Amino acid sequence: MKQLTILVVEDDKLNRDMVKAAFKEDGHIVCTAASIGECRKALEEIKPDIIVLDRGLPDGDGLQLCLNIKKDSALKTIPILMLTGKAEVADKILGLRFGADDYLSKPFDIDELRARVDAIIRRVYGNLTERMTRCGITIDIKSKTVTLKDRPIELTNREFALLRAFMENPNIVLTRESLIKAVWNGAELASSKVVDVTVMNLRRKLGEEESPICSVRSCGYKFVSAD
Numbered sequence: 001m002k003q004l005t006i007l008v009v010e011d012d013k014l015n016r017d018m019v020k021a022a023f024k025e026d027g028h029i030v031c032t033a034a035s036i037g038e039c040r041k042a043l044e045e046i047k048p049d050i051i052v053l054d055r056g057l058p059d060g061d062g063l064q065l066c067l068n069i070k071k072d073s074a075l076k077t078i079p080i081l082m083l084t085g086k087a088e089v090a091d092k093i094l095g096l097r098f099g100a101d102d103y104l105s106k107p108f109d110i111d112e113l114r115a116r117v118d119a120i121i122r123r124v125y126g127n128l129t130e131r132m133t134r135c136g137i138t139i140d141i142k143s144k145t146v147t148l149k150d151r152p153i154e155l156t157n158r159e160f161a162l163l164r165a166f167m168e169n170p171n172i173v174l175t176r177e178s179l180i181k182a183v184w185n186g187a188e189l190a191s192s193k194v195v196d197v198t199v200m201n202l203r204r205k206l207g208e209e210e211s212p213i214c215s216v217r218s219c220g221y222k223f224v225s226a227d
Helices: 013-025 036-045 062-071 089-097 110-125 157-167 176-183 193-205
Strands: 005-009 029-033 050-054 080-084 102-105 131-134 137-140 145-148 151-153 213-216 220-223
Touching: 005 013, 005 036, 013 029, 013 110, 029 036, 036 062, 050 062, 050 110, 062 080, 062 089, 080 089, 080 110, 089 102, 102 110, 137 157, 157 176, 157 193, 157 220, 176 193, 176 220, 193 213
Parallel strands: 005 029, 005 050, 050 080, 080 102
Antiparallel strands: 131 137, 137 145, 145 151, 213 220
């Protein structure tokens, strides 16, 4: 499973922290919101791969928020897993009719939540991560090959893993810390400059002037893509 960007919308801090910790443990990027207002603000800044959305929020019904997201042309393709304290079948049916991709009642088992998210991702995105093309760059996960406008590019294992992380998270700022976790498996590096040097070498091989990888001052790096 690729590294996902997951938006968790939950007003209960204990539940929010538990879900965040579980998905971060799995290597994903997790953003959180405690209200509809915070969720909308987050969606202005990121486009998550999936939203875990509580129904009972302090400033409104998460069900209506789900419907509004599904009516938004820029957001409607984002899958949503609804969390709710209501276990009645009628409520679950209503949630699905409002656009939710799955519905999980509270209290829930965290491993079941993980499994349901995995199932939704497989169903919605399929095996797209095995071969991706963005900005003229094609990466094949199985064969570990990369081409730039049909021209083979030789990358080291670290550079390949770095490019994969960028291409699986387009238009999202990846911090040096998240890159260390994704590419170096969380190892303690002598300096974060190791990340900078590896990014610099990757950009050079992709054609520095044309490279879609750009630095974001004081934050990290971003793969800019219109694909």
